[in-house]
Amino acid sequence: MNTVATTPIDGQKPGTSGLRKKTRVFMQPHFLENFVQSIFDGIGGARGKTFVLGGDGRFFNKRAAQVILRMAAANGATHVIVGRDALLSTPAASHLIRLNKTDGGIIMSASHNPGGEDEDFGVKFNMANGGPAPEYVTNAMFERTRTIQEYHIVEAQNVDLSTVGDTELAGMKITVVDPVADYAALMETLFDFDAIRAMFAGGFRIQFDAMCAITGPYGQEILENRLGAAPGSVVHGTPLPDFGGMHPDPNPTWAHELMDTMNGPDAPDFGAASDGDGDRNMVVGPNIYVSPSDSLAVLAANAHLAKGYAAGLKGVARSMPTSAAVDRVAEKMGLACFETPTGWKFFGNLMDDGRVSLCGEESFGTGSDHVREKDGLWAILMWLNILAKRQMSVAEIMRDHWQSYGRNYYSRHDYEAVDSDIANTMMDDLRSKLDGLVGQTIQGHRVSEADDYAYHDPVDGSVSAQQGIRVLFDGGARFVIRLSGTGTSGATIRLYLESLETDPANFDQDPQDALRWIILAAEDIAGIRARTGKSGPDVTT
Numbered sequence: 366m367n368t369v370a371t372t373p374i375d376g377q378k379p380g381t382s383g384l385r386k387k388t389r390v391f392m393q394p395h396f397l398e399n400f401v402q403s404i405f406d407g408i409g410g411a412r413g414k415t416f417v418l419g420g421d422g423r424f425f426n427k428r429a430a431q432v433i434l435r436m437a438a439a440n441g442a443t444h445v446i447v448g449r450d451a452l453l454s455t456p457a458a459s460h461l462i463r464l465n466k467t468d469g470g471i472i473m474s475a476s477h478n479p480g481g482e483d484e485d486f487g488v489k490f491n492m493a494n495g496g497p498a499p500e501y502v503t504n505a506m507f508e509r510t511r512t513i514q515e516y517h518i519v520e521a522q523n524v525d526l527s528t529v530g531d532t533e534l535a536g537m538k539i540t541v542v543d544p545v546a547d548y549a550a551l552m553e554t555l556f557d558f559d560a561i562r563a564m565f566a567g568g569f570r571i572q573f574d575a576m577c578a579i580t581g582p583y584g585q586e587i588l589e590n591r592l593g594a595a596p597g598s599v600v601h602g603t604p605l606p607d608f609g610g611m612h613p614d615p616n617p618t619w620a621h622e623l624m625d626t627m628n629g630p631d632a633p634d635f636g637a638a639s640d641g642d643g644d645r646n647m648v649v650g651p652n653i654y655v656s657p658s659d660s661l662a663v664l665a666a667n668a669h670l671a672k673g674y675a676a677g678l679k680g681v682a683r684s685m686p687t688s689a690a691v692d693r694v695a696e697k698m699g700l701a702c703f704e705t706p707t708g709w710k711f712f713g714n715l716m717d718d719g720r721v722s723l724c725g726e727e728s729f730g731t732g733s734d735h736v737r738e739k740d741g742l743w744a745i746l747m748w749l750n751i752l753a754k755r756q757m758s759v760a761e762i763m764r765d766h767w768q769s770y771g772r773n774y775y776s777r778h779d780y781e782a783v784d785s786d787i788a789n790t791m792m793d794d795l796r797s798k799l800d801g802l803v804g805q806t807i808q809g810h811r812v813s814e815a816d817d818y819a820y821h822d823p824v825d826g827s828v829s830a831q832q833g834i835r836v837l838f839d840g841g842a843r844f845v846i847r848l849s850g851t852g853t854s855g856a857t858i859r860l861y862l863e864s865l866e867t868d869p870a871n872f873d874q875d876p877q878d879a880l881r882w883i884i885l886a887a888e889d890i891a892g893i894r895a896r897t898g899k900s901g902p903d904v905t906t
Contacts, residue, residue, distance in 0.1 A: 366439045366535065368515050371395045377403065377510035379503040381708040383489020385475045388425050391486045395516075400506075401433055401471070402516035404490050405440045407506030408469065408498075412441030417461045417491075419453025419544065420473025421579040421642040422604035423480030427451050429473050429488070431523045438537040439517035445537065448544035451526050452604065454579045454643030456732070456740035457548040459495035463736065464547060469493050474642035477614035477729075481607035496713035496737030500827075545586045552587060555673030555735060556746050560753040565593045569752075570633035573745065574623040577601045577609035580639040583742055592749075598633075613640050615647035615729055615741070616906045617654060628652055635752065635759060639741035645729040646741035648748055650759025656876075656906075658688035658775045661725035663766050664747050665694045668723060670754040671747060673735070680721040682712050685818050685833055686845045686861040687727040690773040697770065706820045706832035707847070713737045714824040727777060727861065729906075764872070771867040774879040778902035779849075780858040780893055788848055788856035791896050795834050795846065798890075802836060808886040810838040818845075836890060841865045844887040858897070860887055877905070 374393075377384060377400050384400055391397050405411040418433060420426040430451035437445055446461055447453075453461070455472055462470045475487035490498045490506070498506075519535045532539045552558075565571075571594050575581035581602030588594040600622075601609060612619040615638035627636040632651035639646055648655040655663070665681050668674040680701035683691050695702035703721060705711035709732075712724040716734040725731040730739030731747075748759075755762060802815040814837040819830045833847035842864040849857040862880045866872065877884070888894055894901065 366517060366519050368517055369398070370515055371399055371513060373511050373513055374399050378507045379489065379498075381710070382476060382497060383472070383487050385478065385485055385487035388482055388484060388486040391425060391429070397429055397432055397488070398436065398516045398518065399510060399513055400488060401436050402440075403506045403509035403513055404471065405436070406509045407502060408490070410440065411437055414442050414468040415444040415446070415465070416442060417446045417453070417458050417465070417467055417470030418451070419448035419458050420451055421454070422450075422452050422606065423475065423486060423608070423641065424482050424484070424606040425486050426473050426606070429486070430526065432518070433471055434524055434534060434539065435519040435521060436517060438535040439519045442537050444540065446540045446542055447526060449526060449529055449541055452544045452579060452582075454544070454548070454583060454742075456644055456736050456738045456743065457544060457583070459491060459736035459738040460548055460551055461542070462491060462493065462495040467493065472642070476642050477640040477645055479608065479612050480641065484607070491737070494713060494717055494737050497708070497710045499710050545583050548583065549587050549591065551735060552743065552746055553591075555743070556671050556750045557753065558592060561746070561749045562593050564749070564753040565595075569635070570595065571598050571635045571637070571749075572623060572626055572633045573599045574615075574620055574636075574638040575599055575602045576611050576613040576615065576620065576638060576640065577603060577605045578613040578639065578641045578643070579604050580643040580742055583643065587742065587746070608641065615640050615645050616904065617647075618904050618906070620647055624649065624654070635749065637745045637748070639745070640729070643741050644739040646731060646744040647729055648745065648759070653760045653763060655759065655763060656688075656775050657725065657727050657729045657731065658690050658773060659763065659766070660744065660748070661687065661731055662690035662694050662770065663751070663762060664731060664744065665691050665700075665723055666698070666766060666770075667751045667755070668747070671750045674722065674733070678722045679719060680715070682715050682721045682724040684708075684726040685820075685835070686777075686847065686859070687725060688773040688775040688863045689841070689865070690770065690775075691725070693770045693773075703823075706818070706829050709737070709739055711820065711822065711829075714822055718824045720824075727775070767872050768869060771865055772872050774864045774866055774874070774876050776862045776876050776880055777906045778860040778862070778884075779904040780860070780897055780899055781903040782855040783858055783897050785856045787896055788858055791858070791891065791893065792834065792846070792848065795891050799834070802890065807889055808882045810840070810842065810882065810886065813837050813839050836887075838883070838886075842883050844883055846887070846891055846893075858893055860893060860902070862887065
């Protein structure tokens with residue numbers, strides 16, 4: 366066991382989902398080691414503890430896993446449970462942490478960001494509840510990165526992670542597990558596999574685009590092997606270090622092959638995609654795209670059809686930028702409904718406290734209290750369960766939902782790789798004018814409220830300030846602007862747009878047309894395009 370002298374390295378402050386950087390940054394001498402040692406120190410040490418380890422298979426995943434194992438052994442960890450070939454989807458890792466009652470886990474992923482030697486890599490720590498480390502823990506890790514003087518590592522050959530079973534490294538037990546088996550078993554307890562299997566046997570067709578990322582093996586085992594979807598229903602199903610050159614973000618822009626298929630002449634009955642680490646999902650039907658906000662609302666309204674939720678939901682939660690469609694479901698069903706900042710850790714508090722059992726974000730993330738992460742394949746299976754039970758098409762389910770609850774037209778516009786100084790100055794200027802906006806008429810609509818959202822956690826009492834600027838209009842329309850923390854280059858400005866329509870005669874509009882006036886109002890107030898020099902968003906969802 367070696368103790369290696371080191372010095373602090375700038376830029377190791379974890380975000381809402383750990384530390385993400387360009388892969389070559391992580392490959393620099395001491396960079397990964399410094400951060401991993403800071404993780405162990407930040408949680409009070411690794412001695413005597415058990416961890417889960419796995420990642421989404423992107424470039425540097427295997428090498429990083431070996432470093433983390435050698436460091437865990439040198440820091441006195443007792444046991445590490447690792448996915449075969451160092452692979453685990455993020456929700457599967459969360460489940461393994463909870464199933465084995467470990468002290469937490471390290472997940473190697475940059476989620477939906479591109480992979481490869483010249484692209485992105487990430488490392489995050491999940492707590493014993495299976496959820497992302499809260500801010501007080503990530504702050505402790507960050508403070509350690511600023512003072513670190515040494516790290517501990519075992520000098521040893523690489524551990525064979527290709528075979529399921531137990532091995533040992535410097536007195537630390539390593540258990541290599543099938544990355545899919547335990548997760549698939551959990552899904553069988555939550556959903557009516559017999560009903561879904563019968564639907565597939567009756568000719569129902571699906572296309573699931575795994576985007577050359579981690580959920581390929583999960584989709585093949587669950588959808589094709591266990592549920593009987595036709596062979597080949599899972600496309601791009603082999604995880605590749607560079608995701609086959611794809612951008613593994615399941616939205617209409619990046620999952621364009623799936624969108625072309627679903628809008629084509631021989632579209633399957635159901636289409637879906639997941640992201641790099643398996644925690645996000647996109648759902649589409651023939652010639653119909655289901656927004657993540659609408660998907661969350663539909664799942665809330667129909668969750669009782671799945672056996673794991675037959676007793677009803679405890680409550681629901683959504684991130685603040687997510688549309689209020691689920692709020693309308695909760696109100697009608699008499700459910701508690703919570704609005705939180707973006708970041709799954711806020712949902713984790715509510716789930717641990719027994720307040721909610723279903724939650725979601727507009728950024729293609731949906732999940733429940735079965736784990737403490739969003740879960741892409743879980744959401745897809747929930748949709749299949751609903752389709753099997755209701756015997757309706759995706760379009761029919763959506764139309765029926767809007768008839769019952771109204772349609773919340775919704776869209777997100779991303780302005781990517783913006784100069785950070787420009788983005789921060791824009792946000793500061795916008796904050797300074799909030800008080801004067803109320804009562805003004807913009808694009809023919811009166812501003813009713815304007816604020817910088819702050820969240821008071823009802824469980825632990827913590828306050829999270831400056832979580833997004835909100836401008837609301839009479840009638841419930843609104844826009845939200847916040848800076849995203851998931852990119853690795855510059856800043857991403859995210860503009861969220863929403864307007865409620867209750868007249869069924871107006872349910873068939875294109876969302877961008879229905880939101881046109883509020884798009885113009887947001888530009889009048891914030892001047893995103895004028896400030897960035899962009900003619901429009903880089904990604905529209």
